[in-house]
Amino acid sequence: MKTVLIMYDSLNKRYLQPYGNDRMITPNFQRLAEHAVTFDNFYAGSLPCMPARRELHTGRLNFLHRSWSPSEPFDESMPEILASHGIYSHLITDHVHYWENGGANYWNHFSTFEFVRGQEGDKWGVDLDGYDGVYQPRKQDVINRKYMREEAQFSHVRCFESGKEFILQNKDRDNWYLQLEYFDPHEPFYVPERFKKLYAEEDVPFDWPEYRKYGEEEREQLRDFVVNYKALVTMCDAYLGKILDLFDQYDLWKDTMLIVNTDHGFMLGEKGFVGKNYMPVYDEVGNIPFFLHDPRHPERDGTRCGALAQTPDIPCTVLDFFGAGRGAHMTGKSMLPLLEGEAAIHDCVLYGYFGMHVNITDGRYTYMRAGQTEENKPLYQYTLMPWHIQKPMQIPEIQNAEDTLCRDFAFTGYAPVLKIPVDERYDKKRYYRYSSHMEFGDLLFDRVQDPQQLRPLRDPAVEKRLREEMKRLMKEGEAPKEQYIRLGLE
Amino acid sequence: MKAIMLMFDTLNLRMLEPYGCGWTITPNFARLAKQSITFDNCYAGSLPCMPARRELHTGRYNFLHRAWGPMEPFDDSMPQMLSRAGVYTHLISDHQHYWEDGGATYHNRYDSWECVRGQEGDRWKGWVKKPDIPEHLGRCWEQDVINRSYFRDEESQPLAQVYRLGMEFLEKNRNEDNWFLHWEFFDPHEPFFSQQAYKDLYDQDYKGPLFDWPEYKKVDETPEQVRHCRYEYAALLTMCDTYLGKILDYMDANDLWKDTMLIVNTDHGFLLGEHDLWAKSVHPWFNETAHTPLFIWDPRNGQKDVRRKALVQPIDLPVTLLNFFGQKPTADMQGFDLQDVMEEDRPVREYALFGMHGAQVDITDGRYVYMRDYVPGNRPLYNYTQMPTHMRCLFSVEEMRTATLHPGFSFTKGTPVFKIRSVEDKSGDTAIKNSLGTMLFDLDKDPGQMHPIQDPETEKRMIRSMVRLMKENDAPVEQFARLGLTGEEDAL
Numbered sequence A: 001m002k003t004v005l006i007m008y009d010s011l012n013k014r015y016l017q018p019y020g021n022d023r024m025i026t027p028n029f030q031r032l033a034e035h036a037v038t039f040d041n042f043y044a045g046s047l048p049c050m051p052a053r054r055e056l057h058t059g060r061l062n063f064l065h066r067s068w069s070p071s072e073p074f075d076e077s078m079p080e081i082l083a084s085h086g087i088y089s090h091l092i093t094d095h096v097h098y099w100e101n102g103g104a105n106y107w108n109h110f111s112t113f114e115f116v117r118g119q120e121g122d123k124w125g126v127d128l129d130g131y132d133g134v135y136q137p138r139k140q141d142v143i144n145r146k147y148m149r150e151e152a153q154f155s156h157v158r159c160f161e162s163g164k165e166f167i168l169q170n171k172d173r174d175n176w177y178l179q180l181e182y183f184d185p186h187e188p189f190y191v192p193e194r195f196k197k198l199y200a201e202e203d204v205p206f207d208w209p210e211y212r213k214y215g216e217e218e219r220e221q222l223r224d225f226v227v228n229y230k231a232l233v234t235m236c237d238a239y240l241g242k243i244l245d246l247f248d249q250y251d252l253w254k255d256t257m258l259i260v261n262t263d264h265g266f267m268l269g270e271k272g273f274v275g276k277n278y279m280p281v282y283d284e285v286g287n288i289p290f291f292l293h294d295p296r297h298p299e300r301d302g303t304r305c306g307a308l309a310q311t312p313d314i315p316c317t318v319l320d321f322f323g324a325g326r327g328a329h330m331t332g333k334s335m336l337p338l339l340e341g342e343a344a345i346h347d348c349v350l351y352g353y354f355g356m357h358v359n360i361t362d363g364r365y366t367y368m369r370a371g372q373t374e375e376n377k378p379l380y381q382y383t384l385m386p387w388h389i390q391k392p393m394q395i396p397e398i399q400n401a402e403d404t405l406c407r408d409f410a411f412t413g414y415a416p417v418l419k420i421p422v423d424e425r426y427d428k429k430r431y432y433r434y435s436s437h438m439e440f441g442d443l444l445f446d447r448v449q450d451p452q453q454l455r456p457l458r459d460p461a462v463e464k465r466l467r468e469e470m471k472r473l474m475k476e477g478e479a480p481k482e483q484y485i486r487l488g489l490e
Numbered sequence B: 001m002k003a004i005m006l007m008f009d010t011l012n013l014r015m016l017e018p019y020g021c022g023w024t025i026t027p028n029f030a031r032l033a034k035q036s037i038t039f040d041n042c043y044a045g046s047l048p049c050m051p052a053r054r055e056l057h058t059g060r061y062n063f064l065h066r067a068w069g070p071m072e073p074f075d076d077s078m079p080q081m082l083s084r085a086g087v088y089t090h091l092i093s094d095h096q097h098y099w100e101d102g103g104a105t106y107h108n109r110y111d112s113w114e115c116v117r118g119q120e121g122d123r124w125k126g127w128v129k130k131p132d133i134p135e136h137l138g139r140c141w142e143q144d145v146i147n148r149s150y151f152r153d154e155e156s157q158p159l160a161q162v163y164r165l166g167m168e169f170l171e172k173n174r175n176e177d178n179w180f181l182h183w184e185f186f187d188p189h190e191p192f193f194s195q196q197a198y199k200d201l202y203d204q205d206y207k208g209p210l211f212d213w214p215e216y217k218k219v220d221e222t223p224e225q226v227r228h229c230r231y232e233y234a235a236l237l238t239m240c241d242t243y244l245g246k247i248l249d250y251m252d253a254n255d256l257w258k259d260t261m262l263i264v265n266t267d268h269g270f271l272l273g274e275h276d277l278w279a280k281s282v283h284p285w286f287n288e289t290a291h292t293p294l295f296i297w298d299p300r301n302g303q304k305d306v307r308r309k310a311l312v313q314p315i316d317l318p319v320t321l322l323n324f325f326g327q328k329p330t331a332d333m334q335g336f337d338l339q340d341v342m343e344e345d346r347p348v349r350e351y352a353l354f355g356m357h358g359a360q361v362d363i364t365d366g367r368y369v370y371m372r373d374y375v376p377g378n379r380p381l382y383n384y385t386q387m388p389t390h391m392r393c394l395f396s397v398e399e400m401r402t403a404t405l406h407p408g409f410s411f412t413k414g415t416p417v418f419k420i421r422s423v424e425d426k427s428g429d430t431a432i433k434n435s436l437g438t439m440l441f442d443l444d445k446d447p448g449q450m451h452p453i454q455d456p457e458t459e460k461r462m463i464r465s466m467v468r469l470m471k472e473n474d475a476p477v478e479q480f481a482r483l484g485l486t487g488e489e490d491a492l
Helices: A027-034 A049-058 A078-084 A137-146 A155-170 A216-249 A313-321 A395-399 A460-476 A481-486 B027-035 B049-058 B078-084 B142-148 B158-173 B223-253 B316-324 B339-344 B397-401 B456-472 B478-482
Strands: A002-008 A037-043 A088-093 A112-115 A176-181 A256-262 A273-275 A291-293 A304-310 A349-353 A358-361 A365-369 A380-383 A418-421 A443-446 B002-008 B037-039 B088-093 B112-115 B179-185 B260-266 B295-297 B306-308 B352-356 B361-364 B368-372 B382-385 B404-406 B417-421 B439-442
Touching (some): A078 A088, A216 A256, A395 A418, A460 A481, B049 B316, B078 B179, B361 B456, B439 B456, B456 B478
Parallel strands (some): A002 A176, A002 A256, A088 A112, B002 B179
Antiparallel strands (some): A256 A291, B361 B368, B404 B417
């Protein structure tokens, strides 16, 4: 048996034909849905990019203990567990954050790995013109694009070529896992002209939105963003088709599990928001597309699954598929029983960003619980790798670490970890502040009555039930005790 | 001003023409010596590869506190400081240890960087099917056999790729001002994989199995086999020399000499049968591995075709580069600006400390080398870090369970560090296995370090200086105990 996992970044359900968008050109996602089970209630876990990827290794939520971080020494790793069962793993990615400091140590968990340079301001192309010693992703991206003019030079295509090479090299071998990651359709929505032409005749220059609200007067920019996003999704679709061609040509369907997933969605004007990370985790970001082909259950191809599932379930599913057991600290669930007739694997799932709302859904309701204390404190990071996305934690932050190392957690093997209080002076986010936690407050939505989550409800009974479920899941995940205080969940 | 640091890995001083070698073919190193200052007494500091690279950022020894590891959050970084001062920095490297767990966070200190995959069993191309392993002596790793199958000709070898990326940078930026290019070649590090044309220059008689990658151990091959492996190294060395020549051609053609500093350096050498030993790290750091070649062209002084005797070390290079670009080194940097050495050979230090974490601690004054062995059991020994990763794995949970929080050292900027009991990790090649005891050598009488001497007066002097330098480096107190010292010897 073998497995191919194709992971996109920022792939929106609502821009895909199999999820009902008939104006989009995604025939290959449609074709995928005919070969797979399409999940309607699949949710993210820890957000955004790197926390989601950490879950693909560890099979457990991390956003209650840590923000964006490298792989930690105590982390379990799905591909490493596979290796201990003689199953080969290979990573191909153009996800630039893997080679920033905050993404360190992930790829070495694989047997082999390839990375493709050039996305989102990757420190790759060189141009000294206008150099001022300050790293700016947008400026760097302009330089990088000069190295990617022809379609074949695009990171996406180079990733695909590596993936194809791996599949062709190893198609006749058994026992391997390929994780083929595309950074697209993450912004900037840089896409060859032929895909743009499918959605707009005219020039659509704006392809990299900022993370903020866009007003009426900026309607044209927003329209450009949407057109470019659509074009990029169609590019993803075109190269997905080429992978499906390989599955057809070599009938990989018979012995290869195929998973297609993403880390989160991206808002493109819904409720006025553009981007992610600074607004509540609406379903546009949290409820994500997911496709699963299990070669042992071809009868389920082309069907849909309404059961709740989420990203930490993916490694548990892969391990289950290979008969490799599961990590001792994984809290995710294998999805395979769902294909064998089980109705549900979760009553509820938790998802969110470190230090922001903690969110829960039972499939019907989504409940977003904000910090209730004045400064959104107490709030601590637990880590053995004190780095942010691009930089080390700052000297004063590390100086502020508790004098006593924390040895409270089973998932660290009770190995001690640094306990570092969040201090916004040093841990500045570009788009939000931990201390603006009350801006949105608690939110409850009924996904059936109000699928667009436009009208928050007040329903004390539902809220109380979901708070109890939240506490149960937090306890299961060994949430630190101060999180209950922060969230007012005594 | 601009600067190029052309760094080779495992460049043996004793196998270069400008250092007196008569049998290798390195005309371009000889040409480089005519165009620059050749340093006769450059000694490594922290060993091996990654600790040496950390010194190039921080300008201080790290081997008394930490084994092979990433850049730490509190580390000063020369390229990052240059960058903040408006000097563009670019790294090109095929040194695959940068993208292992223990090399993380170095490349991000530059404005931009490029890497070339495939050296020394880099876990690069994915073949589930095991490759056919040819008959061989020494090492022959499966992944390396796979990788080599992608290097079918000279052009596709990482050496040539790294060269081309550097030329692309130069071609694009030679008329710009204020940049630093860190241009790193993993070669001539083992495996000694080169092309037939270079091999033909040395050895046409050998009929034995493939042997281009020795194990880290004592020699037990025949003299003929040893000679062949040395020739394999020499062939790769000549290939390096050829590309060095192309770079010098470019410097000539575009007269980069007028405003571009050129540093040609290495991290360490490699034992190729000397002392009946192969490799490094598991053996004492004999001069074949610790005494390294260094060439500098500095357009400010224009010194060329001259030699310098002063004792210098890699920790001096970041300080020299910062000064070259008008920047001040930080208080934690312990290296010296080499300007005075370049101009008039004025000494900057009397003693140089060198070694590898957990191994012997070594010191030289240029005349004597003193290797101080550890006590039986080699305890107590700790790693101090905020980044618990080894070369090829993260620290295990079992190791981390021994961790306590230490308040930190003079150079950790007031931050605490983990204090973790040192164990031999699974990374390999980074722990001394072949200790030969405490030894003192007189290089004047015995440059091959074949006969340790008994000279209590000199030994006492070396110990005194060792303790002094260790204290200057804020060595943890248990390092003295580990070496059977009290830590008071500097007062004697």
